[in-house]
Amino acid sequence: MSAIQNDKSRVGQDLLRVLDQLEREKGIHRETAFTAIERAIRLAIGKHYGDDEDVLIEIDRQRGTITARKGDKLIDPHSGVLGRIAAQAAKQQMIQLFREEESASLMVDLEKQKGQLLAQPGVVQRMEGGAAIVSIGKTEAILPRSEQIPGETHHIGEKIRALVLDVKKSGHRVKVILSRTSPDFVRRLFEREIPEIEDRTIKIERVAREAGYRTKVAVSSIDSRVDCVGACVGVRGSRIKNIVEELGGVERIDIVRWNDSLQVLIQNALQPATVEEVFLYEMLQRAIVLVKEDQLSLAIGRRGQNVRLASKLVDWDIEIMTADELGAAIEKAESQFMEMPGVQPELVEALIEQGFLSFEDIAVLTPAELSEMGGIDEESAAEMIAYADEASQEAERAPKTPKPTREAPVLAPVTKPTAEERLDSLFKKDEELQSSDTTEETAAVEPIEEQSEQAEVSDQRTEESEPERQVEPPLGAYETPQDACDENQQETESPIEESGQNLDERSIDT
Secondary structure (H helix, E strand, C coil), X not given: CHHHHHHHHHHHHHXXXXXXXXXXXXXXXXXXXXXXXXXXXXXXXXXXXXXXXXEEEEEXXXXXXXXXXXXXXXXXXXXXXXXXXXXXXHHHHHHHHHHHHHHHHHHHHHXXXXXXXXXXXXXXXXXXXXXXXXXXXXXXXXXXXHXXXXXXXXXXXXXXXXXXXXXXXXXXXXXXXXXXXXXXHHHHHHHHHCHHHHCCCEEEEEEEEECXXXXXXXXXECCCCCCHHHHHHCHHHHHHHXXXXXXXXXXXEEEEECCCCHHHHHHHHCCCCCCCEEEEECCCCEEEEECCHHXXXXXXXXXXXXXXXXXXXXXXXXXXXXXXXXXXHHHHHHHHHCCCCCCCHHHHHHHHHCCCCCHHHHHCCCHHHHHHHHXXXXXXXXXXXXXXXXXXXHHHHCCCCCCCCCCCCCCXXXXXXXXXXXXXXXXXXXXXXXXXXXXXXXXXXXXHHHHHHHHHHHHHHHHCCCCCCCCCXXXXXXXXXXXXXXXXXXXXXXXXXXXXXHHHHHXXXX
8 A cells, every 4th residue: 555655645746747847848838737637537438437426536746645435446547447548638638728828828938029029039940931940949930022122132050130010829829020120129129229318318209210221210308418310320320230230231320309399300300301391281281392303313312211201200191392392383273263162262261272283182181171262062072072072083094194105117018039130139139339440530639630720720839929810721722622632641651661760770770
């Protein structure tokens, strides 16, 4: 009897050690494990006897010993009387319960980390269709392609920091989704790198981000002695540099000084552009910002990023205009609004003062709002809104006039010549070549004669300086053109003969 008790005591101690290990590694509380074991033993007894009525299971929480009863009958679960099938069913039940408990415990822990940075950088385990599977300790998380910064690539074994975007249960498993494109990711990086934000001396008011390109962070300070912008930048940009490197090294970060005045905040958000004036329209939640012509492209930014991020930061629609553009828009709005049925000039003026510059703006109003603005009945207001809605839809459907383009030259169709045409062209080419040879010879001779004639005339003018004397053309000295040709021939032959004679004399001398 003592031997049996000693065996039960030893088994109980082993059970307690296993439960302690489960609690350390899997996060399964001891009481939950005791409950799972009791349910598993009850299931085994029910399978063995065919029902689980009048089954009582008790586990000593201090010693780990198990007592089982079926009615008045005492059952020893360690003796194997329940059979292999019942024991296997109990084992599967325990494993399933332990997995459910582990999943619930993990779900609770990860829910606390939602919206926060990972406590430790995750390690990329594999890539699946552009998504990165990241190990984050007890489980794996997924970093989808849509949550990766554009342009960056990850490889197996790489350590990355990310934000826990979402945690949800998928069956008995926990699915964790990470993000590196969320604005909160930049917020958490600021909190980690800047001590003044962590101790709440500096507060991050808002963050507007286009991942991989540009981010605007609005900050304020509760201590007037602390410069919130300078503290975030750091000495020679040391603090902001670490954040930019974590974001891939290419994303630009603008730190904006927060102001409770919306006009001042919009001017700060549009920096580095210089703003002349800001008009606020409360009803449309719109701000029209006037800038000079040379500041227009700087205020809009590359592909509209600067004004788009500023709009997200202040949560208002921002339109950038020059003074001339605003004047043209107002004139166009006046001419369009006067076309509405039953409209009065006072109502047109009131609409423009409230920032309504197109039919699309009027189409979003309700008849009650429009009647209150113009002092008209709601029926007339409804007609005006319907007219504005129809006009705006027609403007959207109307084809846009394309930009003028240079017309391409019309080319004649290309046809292949026949064999006869090819032969004719060959003969024509020969005739053209022969005729061109003759014309080239005459063309080459005629300039020589003209040059010689010009030389004779110039010599005569230099010899006789009388201004009244007229020089007759060379052909006038001869009776016929043939005489002139004979004379030219003699003149050209004589130098050749002289040169030939000189050559003969030199050859004899040598």
